[in-house]
Amino acid sequence: xxxxxxxxxxxxxxxxxxxxxxxxxxxxxxxxxxxxxxxxxxxxxxxxxxxxxxxxxxxxxxxxxxxxxxxxxxxxxxxxxxxxxxxxxxxxxxxxxxxxxxxxxxxxxxx
Amino acid sequence: xxxxxxxxxxxxxxxxxxxxxxxxxxxxxxxxxxxxxxxxxxxxxxxxxxxxxxxxxxxxxxxxxxxxxxxxxxxxxxxxxxxxxxxxxxxxxxxxxxxxxxxxxxxxxxxxxxxxxxxxxxxxxxxxxxxxxxxx
Numbered sequence: 001x002x003x004x005x006x007x008x009x010x011x012x013x014x015x016x017x018x019x020x021x022x023x024x025x026x027x028x029x030x031x032x033x034x035x036x037x038x039x040x041x042x043x044x045x046x047x048x049x050x051x052x053x054x055x056x057x058x059x060x061x062x063x064x065x066x067x068x069x070x071x072x073x074x075x076x077x078x079x080x081x082x083x084x085x086x087x088x089x090x091x092x093x094x095x096x097x098x099x100x101x102x103x104x105x106x107x108x109x110x111x
Numbered sequence: 112x113x114x115x116x117x118x119x120x121x122x123x124x125x126x127x128x129x130x131x132x133x134x135x136x137x138x139x140x141x142x143x144x145x146x147x148x149x150x151x152x153x154x155x156x157x158x159x160x161x162x163x164x165x166x167x168x169x170x171x172x173x174x175x176x177x178x179x180x181x182x183x184x185x186x187x188x189x190x191x192x193x194x195x196x197x198x199x200x201x202x203x204x205x206x207x208x209x210x211x212x213x214x215x216x217x218x219x220x221x222x223x224x225x226x227x228x229x230x231x232x233x234x235x236x237x238x239x240x241x242x243x244x245x246x247x
Contacts, residue, residue: 093120096135098157103139103147 007084010076013057018042019050023059023073030072141200141223148221149203161187169194175205192216199223 014020018040025031025039037047051071054060058076062069121135137144147153151167158177165176173194181187189210195218196204203221208214 089123092123092133095157095159096121099147100137102153102157103137103144106143106147106153107139 007080009057010059010078010081013053013059014081016050016053019054022047022050022054022071026060026071026073030070032068032070034068036071145200145203145223149197149199165189169197171195171197 014023021040022036025036033044033047033051036051037044040047048069051060051062051069055062055074058074059078060071061074062071064070121133124132124134126132149169151164151169154164154167154177155162159179161180163178163180165178167173167175167177171194174191175194176189176191178189179187191208191210192206194203194205196202200223202223205219205221206216207219208216
């Protein structure tokens with residue numbers, strides 16, 4: 001049986017261009033909410049909501065340092081998405097392997 | 112994995128947000144690939160190990176319905192579709208619709224050239240992780 005991984009939250013979190021851009025930005029190093037909000041031209045409150053969604057999907061981790069909240073990439077990264085896509089990739093290859101076996105056998109059958 | 116096995120794997124690309132292009136080479140004449148691909152009796156042997164062909168009328172406008180059985184031998188889920196174009200050995204266009212998600216129809220175009228390739232296009236571009244895509 002295919003083993004399922006909890007990718008729903010990951011995909012919801014990624015289904016937004018701002019949040020994907022935040023992940024890209026954090027890939028280059030940690031940032032505060034203010035630093036994240038500024039290039040997108042959105043409020044810190046607005047950015048806080050985006051970061052919260054990413055945090056719930058464990059794609060981002062935050063830590064309160066004094067009066068600011070510092071954001072870094074979370075421990076989860078995108079491994080679960082890769083794993084989920086991988087199961088479909090394996091199913092496809094297995095199906096085409098079976099097709100090839102049938103095809104080889106049909107070579108001996110008069111058409 | 113040997114180099115030869117590696118070479119046999121399908122190449123998967125996404126030409127646009129709603130298309131998946133799958134290409135795999137088979138060492139067989141196109142006629143035979145096409146005949147095997149469209150033979151109802153052979154579908155259960157390669158499509159999915161627990162597939163039952165409920166209907167498969169390979170002619171333009173003809174319908175297909177493949178049932179996937181669960182572990183207890185009862186119907187777990189099913190796919191239905193319509194054949195749109197049949198031009199052996201070069202081209203076969205058929206639709207697929209998972210009965211668990213009605214209205215999300217994808218169109219599969221199989222092209223037999225020196226290479227036999229299959230493209231899937233979905234207008235909805237929705238990939239669902241809902242239970243039912245699950246197969247044994």
